[in-house]
Amino acid sequence: MKSLKQLKTKLPETVKLEKNKVYIIDQVLLPDKLKFIELKNYQQAILAIKEFNVRGAQAIGAVGAAGLYLASKKYFKKDKNEFVKYLKKTGKEIIKARPTASNLSWAINYLIDNLDNSSVLNIKKSILKNYQDILKTEVENNLKIGKFGEKLIKKNYKILTHCNAGSLSAIWFGTATAPIYSAWLKNKKPFVLIDETRPWLQGSRLTAWEMKQVGIDYQINIDSAVGYLMSKKLVDIIIVGADRIAKNGDVANKIGTYPLALMAKEHKIPFYVAAVKSTIDFKCLTGDDIKIEERAPEEILKHTSYWENKNLAKKKTKSIDPLLEIAPKGSQAFNPVFDITPAKLISAIITEEGIIEAKKIRNLNN
Amino acid sequence: MKSLKQLKTKLPETVKLEKNKVYIIDQVLLPDKLKFIELKNYQQAILAIKEFNVRGAQAIGAVGAAGLYLASKKYFKKDKNEFVKYLKKTGKEIIKARPTASNLSWAINYLIDNLDNSSVLNIKKSILKNYQDILKTEVENNLKIGKFGEKLIKKNYKILTHCNAGSLSAIWFGTATAPIYSAWLKNKKPFVLIDETRPWLQGSRLTAWEMKQVGIDYQINIDSAVGYLMSKKLVDIIIVGADRIAKNGDVANKIGTYPLALMAKEHKIPFYVAAVKSTIDFKCLTGDDIKIEERAPEEILKHTSYWENKNLAKKKTKSIDPLLEIAPKGSQAFNPVFDITPAKLISAIITEEGIIEAKKIRNLNN
Numbered sequence: 001m002k003s004l005k006q007l008k009t010k011l012p013e014t015v016k017l018e019k020n021k022v023y024i025i026d027q028v029l030l031p032d033k034l035k036f037i038e039l040k041n042y043q044q045a046i047l048a049i050k051e052f053n054v055r056g057a058q059a060i061g062a063v064g065a066a067g068l069y070l071a072s073k074k075y076f077k078k079d080k081n082e083f084v085k086y087l088k089k090t091g092k093e094i095i096k097a098r099p100t101a102s103n104l105s106w107a108i109n110y111l112i113d114n115l116d117n118s119s120v121l122n123i124k125k126s127i128l129k130n131y132q133d134i135l136k137t138e139v140e141n142n143l144k145i146g147k148f149g150e151k152l153i154k155k156n157y158k159i160l161t162h163c164n165a166g167s168l169s170a171i172w173f174g175t176a177t178a179p180i181y182s183a184w185l186k187n188k189k190p191f192v193l194i195d196e197t198r199p200w201l202q203g204s205r206l207t208a209w210e211m212k213q214v215g216i217d218y219q220i221n222i223d224s225a226v227g228y229l230m231s232k233k234l235v236d237i238i239i240v241g242a243d244r245i246a247k248n249g250d251v252a253n254k255i256g257t258y259p260l261a262l263m264a265k266e267h268k269i270p271f272y273v274a275a276v277k278s279t280i281d282f283k284c285l286t287g288d289d290i291k292i293e294e295r296a297p298e299e300i301l302k303h304t305s306y307w308e309n310k311n312l313a314k315k316k317t318k319s320i321d322p323l324l325e326i327a328p329k330g331s332q333a334f335n336p337v338f339d340i341t342p343a344k345l346i347s348a349i350i351t352e353e354g355i356i357e358a359k360k361i362r363n364l365n366n
Numbered sequence: 367m368k369s370l371k372q373l374k375t376k377l378p379e380t381v382k383l384e385k386n387k388v389y390i391i392d393q394v395l396l397p398d399k400l401k402f403i404e405l406k407n408y409q410q411a412i413l414a415i416k417e418f419n420v421r422g423a424q425a426i427g428a429v430g431a432a433g434l435y436l437a438s439k440k441y442f443k444k445d446k447n448e449f450v451k452y453l454k455k456t457g458k459e460i461i462k463a464r465p466t467a468s469n470l471s472w473a474i475n476y477l478i479d480n481l482d483n484s485s486v487l488n489i490k491k492s493i494l495k496n497y498q499d500i501l502k503t504e505v506e507n508n509l510k511i512g513k514f515g516e517k518l519i520k521k522n523y524k525i526l527t528h529c530n531a532g533s534l535s536a537i538w539f540g541t542a543t544a545p546i547y548s549a550w551l552k553n554k555k556p557f558v559l560i561d562e563t564r565p566w567l568q569g570s571r572l573t574a575w576e577m578k579q580v581g582i583d584y585q586i587n588i589d590s591a592v593g594y595l596m597s598k599k600l601v602d603i604i605i606v607g608a609d610r611i612a613k614n615g616d617v618a619n620k621i622g623t624y625p626l627a628l629m630a631k632e633h634k635i636p637f638y639v640a641a642v643k644s645t646i647d648f649k650c651l652t653g654d655d656i657k658i659e660e661r662a663p664e665e666i667l668k669h670t671s672y673w674e675n676k677n678l679a680k681k682k683t684k685s686i687d688p689l690l691e692i693a694p695k696g697s698q699a700f701n702p703v704f705d706i707t708p709a710k711l712i713s714a715i716i717t718e719e720g721i722i723e724a725k726k727i728r729n730l731n732n
Contacts, residue, residue, distance in 0.1 A: 031694040193700075196666060196692075198564060198588040204667070204693040212694045220666055220699040222564040224589040224622025228658070228705040231624065256590025258597065259625045266628055292594070300562060300586055301570070326562075327570040328397040328578045333586040334559075339594040 002185045004143075010214045011181075012036075013172045015054070015062040017135060020073070020128070022066040026053050027168060031209035041074060042067035042090055049097040049104075055202070056169020057243050057279055058138055061103030064094045065131045068111050072127040080120050087127070088112060100252060100293050100338055102244040106278040107134055135171050141276045141352035142173040149179025149239065149274055149350040153188055157236040160193040160229065163254035164206035165241020165274065175274040176241040177210065179350065184216055192218040193235060195226065197254060199299040199335065223256045230267040238264050239350070242275040247365075249343030249358030250287030251275075255336055261345035273341075273358070274350040282365045287340035297333035301326060368551045370509075376580045377547075378402075379538045381420070381428040383501060386439075386494070388432040392419050393534060397575035407440060408433035408456055415463040415470075421568070422535020423609050423645055424504055427469030431497045433460045434477050438493040446486050453493070454478060466618060466659050466704055468610040472644040473500055501537050507642045507718035508539040515545025515605065515640055515716040519554055523602040526559040526595065529620035530572035531607020531640065541640040542607040543576060545716065550582055558584040559601060561592065563620060565665040565701070589622045596633040604630050605716070608641040613731075615709030615724030616653030617641075621702055627711035639707075639724070640716040648731045653706035663699035667692060 012034070016023050022039045028051070029035050037053065039045050045067030048054050054063045071090045075083055091108040098104060111134075116126035153159065165176035173181060183190045192211050197203035204220050211218040221229060229235050238260060244252040251257070251273050264271035284290050302325055327333070343358035353364060378400070382389050388405045394417070395401050403419065405411050411433030414420050420429045437456045441449055457474040464470060477500075482492035519525065531542035539547060549556045558577050563569035570586050577584040587595060595601050604626060610618040617623070617639050630637035650656050668691055693699070709724035719730060 031691075195590075196564070198562070198590065201692055204697070208693045208697050212697070218698070220663075220693055220697055222589070222621065222666060222701070224561075224564065224625055225700065225702060225705070227624035227628065228621060228702050229700075231706065255588065255594060258593035259590055259629055262593070262628060262632055263625055297586075300588060325397075326567055327574045327586055331570070331574050331578070331586055332584070334591065334595075335588070336591060336594050339591070340597065 001187065004185070007181060007185065007214065011167050011172070011210065014059050014168050015066065015135065015171050017132065022070060024048060024054050024063060025168065027055060027206065028053055030168070031205050039063070039066060039070060042071040042094060045070060046094055046097045056164060057101045057103045057241065058170035058175065058276065059168065060098055060101045061107035061278065062134060062138065062171050064097070064104045065107040065111055065134050067094045068108055069127050069131040072124050078120060080117060080123060083120050083123050084115065084117050087123070099291060100243050102281045103278045110134060138170065138276060139172045142170055142175060142178045144352040145175055145274050145276070145350050146173060146178035146182035148355050149272070150182035150186065152237060152270065152272065153179055153183040153190060154236070155188045156191065157183070157188070158191045158193055158234060160195070160226070160235045160238045161207060162195040162203065162223070162240045162257055162260055163197045164202040166207050166210045168206050168210060169241060175276065176239045177207070178274060179239055180216065181214070184214065190216060192216055193229065194218055194220045195223045195256065195260070196220055197256065198223055202254070226260050226263050230263055230269055235269055238269060238271045239274055242273050242279050243338055244284065244290055245273070245275060245280045245349070245361060246284040246287050246290060247280070247282050247362045248286045249346065249349070249361045251341045251346060251358070252287065252290045252292070252338045253341065255339050258339040258341045261341045265345050270347045271345060272347055272350055276352055277364050280361060280364060282362070287342065290340060292339070293337045295335045295337055297335055300333040300335050301331055367553065370551070373547060373551065373580065377533050377538070377576065380425050380534050381432065381501065381537050383498065388436060390414060390420050390429060391534065393421060393572065394419055396534070397571050405429070405432060405436060408437040408460060411436060412460055412463045422530060423467045423469045423607065424536035424541065424642065425534065426464055426467045427473035427644065428500060428504065428537050430460045430463070430470045431473040431477055431500050434474055435493050435497040438490050444486060446483055446489060449486055449489050450481065450483050453489070465657060466609050468647045469644045476500060504536065504642060505538045508536055508541060508544045510718040511541055511640050511642070511716050512539060512544035512548030514721050515638070516548035516552065518603060518636065518638065519545055519549040519556060520602070521554045522557065523549070523554070524557045524559055524600060526561070526592070526601045526604045527573060528561040528569065528589070528606045528623055528626055529563045530568040532573050532576045534572050534576060535607060540576070541642065542605045543573070544640060545605055546582065547580070550580065556582060558582055559595065560584055560586045561589045561622065561626070562586055563622065564589055568620070592626050592629050596629055596635055601635055604635060604637045605640055608639050608645050609704055610650065610656050611639070611641060611646045611715070611727060612650040612652050612656060613646070613648050613728045614652045615712065615715070615727045617707045617712060617724070618653065618656045618658070618704045619707065621705050624705040624707045627707045631711050636713045637711060638713055638716055642718055643730050646727060646730060648728070653708065656706060658705070659703045661701045661703055663701055666699040666701055667697055
């Protein structure tokens, strides 16, 4: 039996507050370099979300909340009503940074809805407290997901995951990775199969980085190898995260999740989604109501994605031509970022309140 | 109505024989540059297959046959029996160049089984004639596939394909592309959706190149976007090629074909395999008997695939570091090249003899 403390020495927090300063892991530098950057104002928080220094549902929520906290810290006027108005306006600006992540608006609303607006000072104090609450509670939630989800994992299980719903997508511990880390803590020796996750390769870069940090055995495959892996009985269980969950249990997650779930059903392999309640959008009745973000065709058509370019540029590896084309010049590409997995394909959703049938997820609205 | 002649001005032959010299399109230079290379001896034919200057079931078969023809051309001894022995030995050597392509052994066997071994000269003549037969017959076969398959395509249909089972994978006209080209010739304005096809990106590079050459509209997507595309009703029909077909109708094709077929069934989208009879291996009773080639993990783990490296090296773009890692150093990857699509998921197989139910493909053994 290993301890959480041991895990903490290997796996750093993705978003942290130290002496009232906000730090995040710069994910565009991974897996090459682990570096923390300080966010000094809310504009930097927005930029960090937009430029993918941070990504992943919970982490985006936390950085959004950090942004609002930083905005409050830098507010020096005396009118408490003006202050609340300013925070609401700034909150709306932050929410626009990425459309699909439900946790972003949830986190901003949590900070604003729980304000003590009796004075400017108390507004500041309560914003900080609410932000700290989110950091603390979301990690506790993920530990609970780990506790529930770990029971699904037998010794030496081969667990397949898509994209990164790991510690890097959260404040710490992750959602899809929570059962894996909990199983590892109990010496169950999980073996992780990682979809590389085109076009951004979050699997190859981020999930693989986490597993390597912790010392969990893993193997990377192309996304479309999942059929072969399952037909050869090389997968025991699948656990993925979620970017947004509709009231009926349909799940929006990284593109490729839906084919994975359908294949799992064909091969009778359990398919779980791990997510905190803040990922559920009760205003979305079904998956059809979830707007799917589309990104630039260049991420598919050019040799390096925007992310890789940034990464390489930061490393000052000037030897890469960022415009090197894969496809013939002038080609069109279609680049949706998420797809919708219907509730019927999901064995269950692992939440902080327990393992819940997808179609019963509506009952968590309390 | 357009003519085949018009198509020929746009789309060059992949393997050709001119004044008894063998030329192939060098596919590692595509889509950047269209260049023909002459194969001067059988060792160069083997190398062209191994180093992927040529790939695709029919094209590999044709280049294998070209290799045996070149070996015969360069044989100057007098003993006809020794000559036959030499050709058989060389044929075996050529067949080893790539294991999964059924057409390679089929083509070599066709040349040897139809020898006129009455004299050294007649052996030479018959090898050339048999080789010419293959070039001619396989193109005729593909034109027949086009004629039959075109009937499945309505005006403005959106046709999804995986990898490249196009003209570049054949001698000319392709297999999966044959119905597309035939529909284009009839002014049906097909729109082609192309899976990029990791890790080698044959879709983005080769199929897109063919469509651009001919002037057919196309759009590239990542392989795991197929679920989203079908759920949004953006696909009318799917046509893919085959590397090997088992007697029971199971199909080995580029990895990712199986998830595509399963998704098509879920969405009731017709899923066709286009292949010539020489792709059928009647000795393989089911897909389980087909050995799946696994390739180097580096194709997935490193920034550029071997193919891209070669490509870039040939272009003398020295600015790319071929060893740039995507995943953390020391990562493992699993890189199977093909998967098996069960016959039950296939609407039918389009062959030169007509459109045949997958499970009835055994009847072609005559």
